[in-house]
Amino acid sequence: MRTLVDWLDERLQIREIKVALFDRKIPKGVGWIYTLGSLSLGIFLLQSVTGILLAMNYSPSPQFAYESVSYITHQVTLGNIVRGLHKWGASAMVLIVTLHMIRVYFMGSYKYPRELSWVVGVFIWLIVMGFGFTGYLLPWDQKGYWATMVGTTIAEQAPLVGPALAKLLRGGDTLGTVTLTRFYAIHVLVLPALVLTLIALHLFFVVRQGISAPPERDKPDGPHA
Template sequence: MKAWLIERFGTGWLETWKEIKEHPVPPHALNPIYCLGGLTFLSFLIQAVTGIILALYYRPTPEEAYASIQFIMEQVSFGAMIRSVHHYAANIMVLLVMLHMLRVFYTGSFKKPRELNWVVGVLLYLLTLAFGFTGYLLPWDQVAYWASVVGTEIMGGIPVIGKYLMILARGGLKVTEFTLTRFYVAHVIILPLLAILLMGLHFLMVRLQGISEEL
């Protein structure tokens, strides 16, 4: 296999892989508080895997959304477990990203030359909240519906642009089937693509700048 790859792509990728594999990790990186970013990424991977499985059975229409959730919970093999893992991993991910940002702030790791990485981290935190908000509506039950009404009303309270953001999110003046479609598309396509892009930038900057020094 290695010879097959070398024949087609040369040996440059081997040098790159060797450099990554042998790059020294500072001892303090094994401190649990410096592992919060990696645990957040692990939560995201769990969300991605369980979310893909759930998407195989979920139907994003007002008539079928709730019924499809019931089908997943009651008839799909391990469906209830997969949905529970998806639900709890989402909550854990929010907690971990908050703790990660608190650690970065406490240790001063947001300062020069890592200020751009801090901005990317803040954007990832906002994306994490957006994942939770858009996903909450998908069961299309009473709790999800009214939570989305309240959430979009809060969005509408933003000065100047709030009303336009609310209409954009809802697909109109009220929470309707168009809101469900928009939240579903955002949850499974738009937000994951943005998250992957920002995480790639985040990891690249960590790789170039190294892990911040321990206090």
């Protein structure tokens, strides 16, 4: 193993990556509240793994969606655990990412030079909401159907672009087969591709810039570097 690491290190300097990621100096006063970002990452990984496992048995068609979810819950080995983890993980993700955002806001960590981490974070937050909205329809039960009806009708009320947006989301004038296929494609293809790119960028910024120091009582406008 060591020989392999040496071999790679000689060519790619991989030990520098380890130092940048794990042996970094962190400012004094950094505490547990700073782990919310890593926890967000942990839940994102959980959602990715459980989501892939669910996709192995799910069918995105009105005829089979509900049945396939029922099949996952009652017949697939550990299916109810995987589904439960994904369902509760979705709520946990919204909660933890929002708490992370609140922590960053109240500690002023979004200020210079970390504005870009914040801006990318805002887009990540919106995508997390998008995951929740599109995922809710997938079991094709009454709750998901009517929640999506309400959601797309709200979108329809937006000035100028509303009707076109609702039509785009539903894939037509009514909520049906195309809506389910479209929501599934957005949930498993579009949003993961976007969020993966943005999380990679977000983490690159965090590693590159290091963590901000907690604000000091006596220096309200001091640099958070």
